[in-house]
Structures are given as structure tokens and as C-alpha cells.
Amino acid sequence: xxxxxAIISKALCRITGKNVAAQSPSEGARVVVxxxxxxxxxxxxxxxxxxxxxxLEAGPPVRAxxxxxxxxxxxxxxxxxxxxxxKADQLYxxxxxxxxxxxxxxxxxxxxxxxxxxxxSDHLITAYRAHGYTYTRGVSVKQILAELTGRKxxxxxxxxxxxxxxxxxxYGGNGIVGxxxxxxxxxxxxxxxxxxxxxxxxxxxxxxxNQGQIFETFNMAALWKLPCIFICENNQYGMGxxxxxxxxxxxxxxxxxxxxxxxxxxxxxxxxxxxxxxAADHCRAGKGPIVMELQTYRYHGHSxxxxxxxxxxxxxxxxxxxxxxxxxxxxxxxxxxxxxxxxEFKEIDTEIRKEVDDAAQFSTSDPEPPLEDLCNHVFCSDxxxxxxxxxxxxxxxSVS
Amino acid sequence: MATSLRCFLRSGKKAVLVAxxxxxxxxxxxxxxxxxxxxxxxxxxxxxxxxxxxxxxxxEVAQYDGxxxxxxxxxxxxxxxxxxxxxxxxxxxxGIAVGSAMAGLRPICEFMTFNFSMQAIDQVINxxxxxxxxxxxLQAVPIVFRGPNGASAGVAAQHSQCFAAWYAHxxxxxxxxxxxxxxxxxxxxxxxxxxxxxxxxxNELMYGVPFEMTEESQSKxxxxxxxxxxxxxxxxxxxxxxxxxxxxHCLDAAAVLxxxxxxxxxxxxxxxxxxxVESIEASVMKTNHLVTVEGGWPQFGVGAEICARIMEGPAFxxxxxxxxxxxxxxxxxxxxxxxxxxxLPQVKDIIFxxxxxxxx
Numbered sequence: 001x002x003x004x005x006a007i008i009s010k011a012l013c014r015i016t017g018k019n020v021a022a023q024s025p026s027e028g029a030r031v032v033v034x035x036x037x038x039x040x041x042x043x044x045x046x047x048x049x050x051x052x053x054x055x056l057e058a059g060p061p062v063r064a065x066x067x068x069x070x071x072x073x074x075x076x077x078x079x080x081x082x083x084x085x086x087k088a089d090q091l092y093x094x095x096x097x098x099x100x101x102x103x104x105x106x107x108x109x110x111x112x113x114x115x116x117x118x119x120x121s122d123h124l125i126t127a128y129r130a131h132g133y134t135y136t137r138g139v140s141v142k143q144i145l146a147e148l149t150g151r152k153x154x155x156x157x158x159x160x161x162x163x164x165x166x167x168x169x170x171y172g173g174n175g176i177v178g179x180x181x182x183x184x185x186x187x188x189x190x191x192x193x194x195x196x197x198x199x200x201x202x203x204x205x206x207x208x209x210n211q212g213q214i215f216e217t218f219n220m221a222a223l224w225k226l227p228c229i230f231i232c233e234n235n236q237y238g239m240g241x242x243x244x245x246x247x248x249x250x251x252x253x254x255x256x257x258x259x260x261x262x263x264x265x266x267x268x269x270x271x272x273x274x275x276x277x278x279a280a281d282h283c284r285a286g287k288g289p290i291v292m293e294l295q296t297y298r299y300h301g302h303s304x305x306x307x308x309x310x311x312x313x314x315x316x317x318x319x320x321x322x323x324x325x326x327x328x329x330x331x332x333x334x335x336x337x338x339x340x341x342x343x344e345f346k347e348i349d350t351e352i353r354k355e356v357d358d359a360a361q362f363s364t365s366d367p368e369p370p371l372e373d374l375c376n377h378v379f380c381s382d383x384x385x386x387x388x389x390x391x392x393x394x395x396x397x398s399v400s
Numbered sequence: 401m402a403t404s405l406r407c408f409l410r411s412g413k414k415a416v417l418v419a420x421x422x423x424x425x426x427x428x429x430x431x432x433x434x435x436x437x438x439x440x441x442x443x444x445x446x447x448x449x450x451x452x453x454x455x456x457x458x459x460e461v462a463q464y465d466g467x468x469x470x471x472x473x474x475x476x477x478x479x480x481x482x483x484x485x486x487x488x489x490x491x492x493x494x495g496i497a498v499g500s501a502m503a504g505l506r507p508i509c510e511f512m513t514f515n516f517s518m519q520a521i522d523q524v525i526n527x528x529x530x531x532x533x534x535x536x537x538l539q540a541v542p543i544v545f546r547g548p549n550g551a552s553a554g555v556a557a558q559h560s561q562c563f564a565a566w567y568a569h570x571x572x573x574x575x576x577x578x579x580x581x582x583x584x585x586x587x588x589x590x591x592x593x594x595x596x597x598x599x600x601x602x603n604e605l606m607y608g609v610p611f612e613m614t615e616e617s618q619s620k621x622x623x624x625x626x627x628x629x630x631x632x633x634x635x636x637x638x639x640x641x642x643x644x645x646x647x648x649h650c651l652d653a654a655a656v657l658x659x660x661x662x663x664x665x666x667x668x669x670x671x672x673x674x675x676x677v678e679s680i681e682a683s684v685m686k687t688n689h690l691v692t693v694e695g696g697w698p699q700f701g702v703g704a705e706i707c708a709r710i711m712e713g714p715a716f717x718x719x720x721x722x723x724x725x726x727x728x729x730x731x732x733x734x735x736x737x738x739x740x741x742x743x744l745p746q747v748k749d750i751i752f753x754x755x756x757x758x759x760x
Contacts, residue, residue: 123503157536164534171502171539176526182492183527186499193455193481193505200503216492223487377533378571380540380595385674387571392712400537 043067044337048271054254054261054291060278064270068339070116071330074269075340076348077115078108078327081132083356084141085300088131088148092304096364097148100175101162104132106299109326110233111136113272114201117280123191125171125184126203128163129233129298133203137170141356145363153366157373178204178211181230185217188228188289199227199283201276207238209252218256218289225288229279230256232293233266239302240311253293266294267324297324376400431612439581439613440470440602443588444508446620448478451506454592457484457497458510458547467512468548468607494520494545498527501543501597508592511547514563514601521566528597529572544591546600549577550644550695551744553605557732562696564643567599568673568705574626575673577601579647581611583670586624594626601672603645629676631683635663638689638754641680641706643669646693646745653750664754672702680706681715688720689757693745698727724757726750 044066051059066074085105091097104111111132118124126133134144139155147154147165155165163175171187174180184202191198204214209232221228232252236243243250253261260282264275272294279290297320301308308317334340375387375398387396434442447454460467462475462485475483486493490511497509511517517524528541550562568575574596578584584602591598616622632647633654640650647668654664665683669675684690690710692703703725710716710723729743 125499156534156538159536160534166535166538171499172535174527176522179495179522179527182495182523183499183502185492186496186501187503188499189496190500190503190505193500213489213491213495216487216489217496219487220489220492220496224484377535377537379574380532380537380542382596 039338040068040341041337041339044333044339046270046333046337048268048274049265051265051271051275052253052263054251054256054263055258056260056262059262060264060271060274064274066270066333066339068334071334071339072344072348074112074116075327075330075334075345076352077112077136078269078330079349080141080352080355081105081108081111081135082327083352084135084144084359085131087145087356087360089300089304091145091149091360091363097162097304098150099161100128101148101304102129102302103300103304104129104298106320106326107233107235107266107296108132109269109272109330110231110266110294110296113269114231114276116269116273117276118199118201121169121196122198122280123169123171123184123187123200124203125174125180125187125200127177127180127205127208128173128175129205130163130165130173133170134165134167134173137167139165139167139170140359142359142362145356145359146366149363149366150368151363151366152369152373153362158369159373159377178208178213180204181208181211181214182217184230185221185226185228185289188221188226188283189224191227192224197284199229199280201229201231203231203233205238206232206234206236206243206250206252207241207246209234209255210247218259218291221289222256222259225286227283227286228289229276229283230259230289230291231276232291233296234293235296235298237298237302237311240306242311251293253291256289256291259289259291261291261293263293263295266296267320267326267329269326269330431614432618433610434581434585434613435608435610436578436581436584436602437468437470437607439585439611440588440607441472441474443585443592444471444474445477447589447592448474448482450620451592452482453504453506454508455482455484455505456508456510457486457493459486459488459512461485461510466510468604470602470607471510490516490519491523494523495527497543497545498523498541498597501528501541502531502539506542506592508544508546511545513552513559513604514547514549515559515561517545517547517563524567524573524597524599525570529570531572532596533572540595541597542595544588544594544598544600546588546591546602548604548607549601550603551605551728551733551740554735554737554740555733556735560733562601562694562728563599564601564672564694564696565701565705567601568675568702569700572597573673574598574671575601576626576671577643578670579606579642579644579668580609581613582617583624583630583668585613585617586622587626587670590623590626593623598626601644606645609648624670627671627674627676629670629679630668631665631679632668633664633666635665635687637663637687638691638758639665639667639680639683639687640691640693640750640754641667641669641683642693643672643702644695646695649745649747649750650693652747653754656747656751657754662754662758662760669702675705675709677706677709677713680710681713684710684715685718688718690719690723691726691750691753691757692723693726693750695728695744697730698725699730701725701727703727721757721759724753726753
């Protein structure tokens with residue numbers, strides 16, 4: 001034990017440049033054991049990749065500050081999403097989750113970074129790979145998993161499923177590719193109309209980027225200077241079609257044409273945060289919409305029915321996992337800057353594992369919504385309505 | 401005399417103020433002649449004034465005063481923020497309208513005609529209609545989609561389709577189809593105040609038709625409830641059910657038939673979904689005969705739905721003959737005048753169908 005601690009201590013000292021020579025093993029061990037939080041670096045600045053710019057004179061900063069607190073929060077958020085998605089994978093293979101299940105693991109830095117750049121009173125809408133955003137926008141793992149398993153404790157009482165989860169200022173979860181983009185611009189219109197200085201983050205994928213309605217939306221958003229941040233999460237594949245096979249121009253950040261754009265390293269949570277902040281400032285200054293392309297990657301296939309290896313190689317997936325994993329990258333940064341210890345991360349992992357396991361337990365034990373709920377929520381604010389059932393003798397009731 | 405005058409008014413020829421004829425002795429509060437267009441305009445004006453979350457968007461609604469002048473004067477009065485001209489991007493602006501409704505506004509989204517709504521139908525159905533259900537009540541979509549529906553005059557196949565059946569098929573939507581000015585104003589106000597997505601099907605040929613409106617209906621709080629049909633003309637021998645422009649045709653047919661001693665009860669559906677089947681059933685249980693009249697195509701249409709519902713309910717046992725549907729001809733709309741006239745129900749077709757149904 002003492003030897004191990006000494007080794008760790010020496011390694012850390014080497015990274016931070018402290019003089020190791022004088023310490024004996026026992027002294028080194030004592031130093032580690034006596035370490036308090038005050039010994040951690042409270043804040044550090046990191047170099048981040050420069051963004052490619054389109055119609056912009058200047059872009060986000062190339063150095064990003066990170067406090068220990070925010071770093072640990074990022075880690076917690078991303079690791080929770082990661083574990084939650086892997087749990088969903090498990091539950092799907094056990095056939096407890098049915099239908100569509102599009103997993104987000106690999107892309108965590110996008111959701112975490114964006115949320116850090118906006119406020120809870122800003123708005124966000126995305127497509128069907130939505131579990132990560134559902135979490136960052138405030139829905140608990142428990143309510144997400146229970147929605148996936150179709151139970152009454154789910155965020156939409158089990159009536160929506162994977163692609164239809166909602167929260168205050170989070171508009172889903174949308175199943176029709178590209179349809180969420182005009183919706184997002186509409187939300188931005190409402191922000192502008194109400195003069196509340198809020199912005200709407202409107203996400204879509206590289207597949208959706210070729211939808212006509214997106215270009216209609218770009219036109220109107222630019223025309224009316226809507227405070228809308230259009231974000232293309234480019235994970236290289238639209239279902240099984242790689243970007244080169246789908247788009248005549250894969251410079252998604254330029255596809256807004258007259259709308260300024262940024263191309264961002266979507267695997268680096270700090271890069272995402274800085275770019276999203278830059279974009280939000282742009283919109284709040286009344287300059288109109290902006291397009292961001294986040295270059296990211298998904299480890300899973302398109303959905304649970306896609307093994308994800310017929311159109312890409314296992315080597316490619318492995319390469320990203322080992323060299324570009326967003327969680328590992330953050331962890332290494334923090335460890336190497338002495339912002340946190342490996343034990344802390346382990347502790348967080350343990351807490352998250354428990355949270356996710358408890359949520360999974362709930363999601364498998366909570367009952368399904370009762371049949372009485374079948375016809376409810378067809379209309380809002382209405383007196384009870386008769387609904388025709390499967391046959392004429394089946395008279396059902398719908399309550400708002 | 402009164403009947404023929406009323407008939408005069410309804411079929412839309414130049415109308416005469418009835419109220420002024422009595423001299424000193426005034427009748428009930430004097431009515432006012434208002435065209436359907438002006439009634440719609442009034443409805444929007446009043447609702448824009450009443451609730452600042454309400455706004456209108458669509459092609460040519462602002463500076464052009466509306467493609468059919470329905471929104472005349474509104475842009476001048478309310479400005480760019482409340483009355484928004486859009487580019488020709490139905491799918492885009494319908495989606496924008498729906499999104500704005502999700503975020504707290506109350507948009508009126510105009511389609512220049514409902515034929516163009518087909519470009520945006522995904523936003524109407526998947527983004528608007530289904531959302532309250534999918535979210536188990538978390539996300540409401542208080543939006544009105546309005547515009548002219550069905551055949552106009554000489555606009556041919558791509559501009560003449562009736563969308564009542566298509567939209568009324570979908571749960572989560574309310575579908576409203578006014579006939580006269582009172583319907584237009586009252587139902588549009590109700591639609592705008594409704595917290596749900598409402599498809600409001602107007603008719604271009606009705607825009608210029610004046611109707612007498614009661615003083616009560618001039619009030620800024622006058623609304624007509626969605627989901628309730630109206631008996632425009634009581635009768636004992638046969639029930640005619642219709643919506644929109646063809647209600648007028650039914651009333652004209654009823655006037656002619658009355659001279660032959662056949663008294664038709666004419667029901668104006670007003671709302672296609674949710675349909676007021678009870679009113680139809682009550683009428684059929686009285687008259688024992690039913691004819692439905694619509695401009696849309698026969699297959700899977702409004703009349704087809706009425707037939708099915710009557711069969712499934714208590715009124716079936718009161719029928720003395722099968723229900724007759726009078727519909728548009730099952731073809732794309734032709735251009736040539738004679739062909740076009742013969743593609744839609746005429747008064748003589750309704751009269752013929754009534755007599756066949758009654759076996760006289």
C-alpha cells in the first residue's frame with residue numbers, strides 16, 4: 001500500500017514538476033495520505049482547438065478556464081449520461097425497453113458543454129438521440145429510464161417513449177428528422193417576441209442537415225434575426241450513411257450560407273462550452289442566428305437494432321474510444337493539472353453507478369400506466385371527451 | 401315572403417336590410433350585414449387586441465392585406481411584430497408557428513390555401529396534433545391553422561382539394577368548417593382561444609357573401625362553441641347534414657322542396673372534429689332519413705364517417721332507408737367551366753338525392 005502511494009505520489013510530482021528526489025517512500029506516502037482538498041488546483045487554463053470560422057472575423061477563445069468544481073461537475077454529468085445510456089443498452093437487450101432506442105454514448109461532451117454555456121431559462125430542442133439532453137435539461141435518470149421502459153413514473157408517464165421526453169424549456173425529443181429545426185426557430189421567435197433575452201439551442205444531425213425545411217428555417221431565422229443557435233451534431237454517420245455519401249458539402253458549419261458558422265471539436269467539453277458561449281453571446285447581442293457544427297462520434301450504432309459495424313470498422317470505433325473519448329480527456333486533463341485525484345473520480349463513479357442502478361431498478365419495478373390513462377391528454381384544457389375504442393361498444397373517456 | 405327573402409340572403413345575391421322595413425315599431429335588435437371575410441377579419445382583430453400573445457403569420461398577410469384580403473388592415477393597426485409576412489416556405493413557417501406556440505405564444509398560421517398545407521402537413525400532425533398526448537400533458541400547442549379549403553372557381557386540380565377528411569382523421573386536432581359570417585367570427589374566436597391545435601377550414605367562394613349578423617354576435621366576447629352543430633332549418637321529413645359552402649346549397653334545396661311539401665331539416669356541422677353526432681342522431685330519430693352533402697371526394701370522406709357513426713349508434717334503427725352521400729365527383733378537379741360545375745354537388749343534385757332517399 002505504502003509503495004503504491006509512493007508511486008502515485010512520485011508520478012503526480014513528476015507531472016506537476018515538483019522535486020521528487022528528497023522524499024523517502026514513507027515520507028511520500030504520508031504526503032499523499034495527508035492531502036486535503038486545498039492541495040488541489042482550484043482552477044486551470046487549458047489550450048483548446050481553434051474553431052474553423054465561416055463569415056466570422058473572430059471566434060471563441062483558444063484557451064479555456066476550468067474550475068475544479070466545474071470540472072468535477074462536467075465529469076459527473078458526462079459519466080452519468082454514459083452510464084445511463086449503457087444501462088439502457090442492457091435493458092434493451094433484455095427486451096425491457098422496446099421500439100426505438102438511439103444512444104448517445106460518445107457524444108456526452110456536446111450536451112454537457114452546451115448546458116454549461118446557457119441558463120435554465122434558455123431553451124433547447126433536439127432530435128431523437130435525446131437522452132443526454134433530457135438529463136442535462138433537468139430530468140432525472142430515474143424518470144428517463146422509466147420512460148424508456150414505458151412506466152407511469154416516466155417523465156411522459158410512459159406515453160412518449162425514447163423520442164418524446166419533455167421538461168421546462170426542453171422541447172424533446174422529436175421523431176421526424178429535421179422537423180425540430182423549424183420548431184426551434186419558432187421557440188426563438190417567441191423569445192424575441194417576448195423580449196426576454198433568452199436563446200433557443202436547436203440541434204440536428206449530419207443526416208438531418210440535408211433536409212429542405214432546415215434551409216427554409218435558416219432563411220427565416222436570418223431574415224428576422226431570430227436568437228437561434230443551430231447546432232449540427234456531426235457524428236459522421238446518418239444511420240448507415242457516412243457524411244461523404246450523403247452530402248455534397250460536408251462543411252456543415254458553412255451550410256447556413258449567409259449565417260455565420262463555427263466548426264467545433266465536439267469531443268472536448270471545454271471547446272463546446274466556449275463555442276456555445278460565443279454563440280449565445282452572438283444571439284443575445286441581436287446579431288441573429290448562428291450555426292455550430294460539433295464534430296463528435298457515437299460508439300453505438302444508429303439505434304439498438306444497428307450493430308454499427310457494417311458501414312464503419314471496429315478499428316475506427318476503437319480508435320476514437322482510446323484517443324478521443326470525452327470523459328477520458330477531461331479526466332486526464334484534471335489529473336494532470338492536479339485538479340482532482342483518481343480516488344475522487346472513482347468515488348463519483350461509484351455514486352453514479354448506484355444512481356443508475358437504483359433508477360434501473362425503479363424503471364423495471366414501477367407499474368405501466370393504467371388502462372384508464374389510455375385516452376387522456378388528447379386535448380388540453382377541455383372537458384372530458386368520448387373516444388371511440390376498438391369497436392363500437394368500447395366507449396372510452398379522455399380527460400385533459 | 402320571409403322564407404324567400406331569407407333564401408335570397410343565403411344564396412348570396414345582393415342582400416337587402418330587412419330590419420328597416422317596419423317603420424316606428426322596431427323588431428328585435430337590428431342585425432348588420434357582414435361578409436364572411438369581414439367577420440373573419442373582425443375575429444382576428446378582436447383577438448389580437450384581447451391577447452398580446454396572439455399573432456398572425458403567413459404569406460402576404462401583412463403588406464398585401466391578405467391574399468384574399470381577409471387580414472386587411474391588421475398589419476397597419478398592429479405592425480410587424482403581430483402580423484408577419486413569411487417567405488414561401490410552408491414547412492418552415494408552419495414549424496416556426498408550432499414552435500412559437502410551444503414556447504408560449506398563440507399563433508394564427510395562415511396557409512394561402514389548404515392545398516399548400518400539404519407541404520407542411522408533418523408539422524400540423526406530428527409536431528402539433530400529437531404533442532400534448534406524447535408528452536402526457538406537459539406540452540400544449542395552442543395554434544390555429546387557417547385558410548381557404550376546397551374548390552374555388554376555375555383554379556383546377558392542384559388548388560381545389562378539400563382537406564376536411566384528411567385532418568379530421570387525426571386525434572389531437574380540432575377541425576372546424578364555418579359556413580356563414582356568424583360561424584366564421586364565432587368559431588375563429590373560439591379557435592384562437594382554444595389551447596389546442598385547430599385546423600380552420602374557410603371557403604374562398606364564401607368570403608364575399610354577406611349575412612345578417614345579430615347584435616349579440618357583434619360583441620367582442622361572442623364565440624361559437626367548437627364541437628356543436630347548428631340546426632339551420634328545422635324539418636320533419638328528412639335530415640340534410642353539411643358543412644361550409646354546401647350548407648347554403650342545402651338550404652336552397654330545402655326551399656325548393658318545401659314547395660313540394662317536403663320539409664328538410666338542415667344541419668350545419670360547424671365542426672368536423674370532434675363531430676356533434678348526437679345532433680345528427682337526434683334529427684335522424686325524428687326524420688328517419690339522412691342525406692350528407694359535402695364538396696370533398698366520396699371515399700373515406702366526411703359523409704362516409706357520418707354513415708359509419710349512424711350505423712354504430714341508436715339512430716340506425718330509425719332509418720327508413722340507407723344514408724345517401726352527396727359529394728364531389730371522385731376525380732381531380734377539371735378546369736373547364738361546365739366540367740367544373742359538374743364536379744361538385746349542385747342544388748339539383750341535392751334535390752334529386754332527397755327525393756331518391758324518400759323514394760318519391
